[in-house]
Amino acid sequence: MPSELSQAKAALRQQLLADRMLGLKSVPIVPPAPRPVHVEAGKARTDDGPSTKEKAESLKGLDDTQVKVCTKCSLAQTRTHTVFGQGHPAARLVFVGEAPGFEEDRQGLAFVGRAGQLLTRMVAAMGLTRDEVFICNVLKCRPPGNRDPAADEILACGPYLMEQLQIIQPEVLVALGAPAAKTLLNTAQSIGKLRGRFHEYYPSGMEGFGPSIPLMPTYHPAYLLRNPSEKAKAWEDLQMVMDLLGLQRPNKTR
Numbered sequence: 473m474p475s476e477l478s479q480a481k482a483a484l485r486q487q488l489l490a491d492r493m494l495g496l497k498s499v500p501i502v503p504p505a506p507r508p509v510h511v512e513a514g515k516a517r518t519d520d521g522p523s524t525k526e527k528a529e530s531l532k533g534l535d536d537t538q539v540k541v542c543t544k545c546s547l548a549q550t551r552t553h554t555v556f557g558q559g560h561p562a563a564r565l566v567f568v569g570e571a572p573g574f575e576e577d578r579q580g581l582a583f584v585g586r587a588g589q590l591l592t593r594m595v596a597a598m599g600l601t602r603d604e605v606f607i608c609n610v611l612k613c614r615p616p617g618n619r620d621p622a623a624d625e626i627l628a629c630g631p632y633l634m635e636q637l638q639i640i641q642p643e644v645l646v647a648l649g650a651p652a653a654k655t656l657l658n659t660a661q662s663i664g665k666l667r668g669r670f671h672e673y674y675p676s677g678m679e680g681f682g683p684s685i686p687l688m689p690t691y692h693p694a695y696l697l698r699n700p701s702e703k704a705k706a707w708e709d710l711q712m713v714m715d716l717l718g719l720q721r722p723n724k725t726r
């Protein structure tokens with residue numbers, strides 16, 4: 473069972489998310505977690521925060537005790553499995569999509585359908601494997617017919633994503649598609665306007681308060697499957713992420 477503290481934190485984050493959706497600026501009560509200290513870009517980080525094992529346990533605890541048994545919105549009635557997300561518990565890079573699709577709901581894993589296979593190739597093009605990053609969605613249950621997430625569903629499920637990011641403490645986020653970008657950035661701008669430059673995601677839930685994480689919005693792999701001519705733009709976005717992480721671009725010489 474979740475502790476009273478974690479329940480209080482979850483309630484606070486839910487309130488903050490609701491305030492953000494309504495455009496309100498709340499006064500912070502719980503200070504955000506300190507940003508980990510990183511060593512030289514491109515190398516493993518050495519912060520004094522929780523170990524990878526502790527992060528893995530925290531993520532598992534969140535999944536087992538809260539997400540897997542969650543009935544906070546109506547999607548609980550139509551899901552086959554919850555989809556928590558998977559990857560490295562201390563990943564430097566986290567990809568966030570909008571919601572599980574048919575195959576993800578069937579398997580209980582994030583991004584394993586056709587779009588997921590394209591994402592795997594995009595990650596590989598960056599010189600990484602899926603085990604080195606973390607991949608998840610805003611919603612943990614599939615909306616019927618793969619419709620867009622509803623506002624009340626994002627409000628109900630958003631705190632789980634915020635908790636995941638608090639635990640993992642990535643250095644960079646990639647928002648895949650408009651729903652993820654709009655949720656994390658609290659904006660109504662289109663993905664076409666947002667992509668191509670870094671924005672700031674505030675784990676505190678309040679823009680401008682506390683440390684932020686650079687966030688690159690880009691096209692969702694499902695959109696890229698329907699519009700392959702846009703792949704070049706997505707690759708431009710991912711190369712900027714590589715630069716920020718200190719990863720070598722494939723077309724650059726050392």
Ligand code: SF4
Binds near residue numbers: 539542548611613625
């Ligand atoms: S979508 Fe999120 S809030 Fe809704 S039932 Fe699933 S886990 Fe709970």
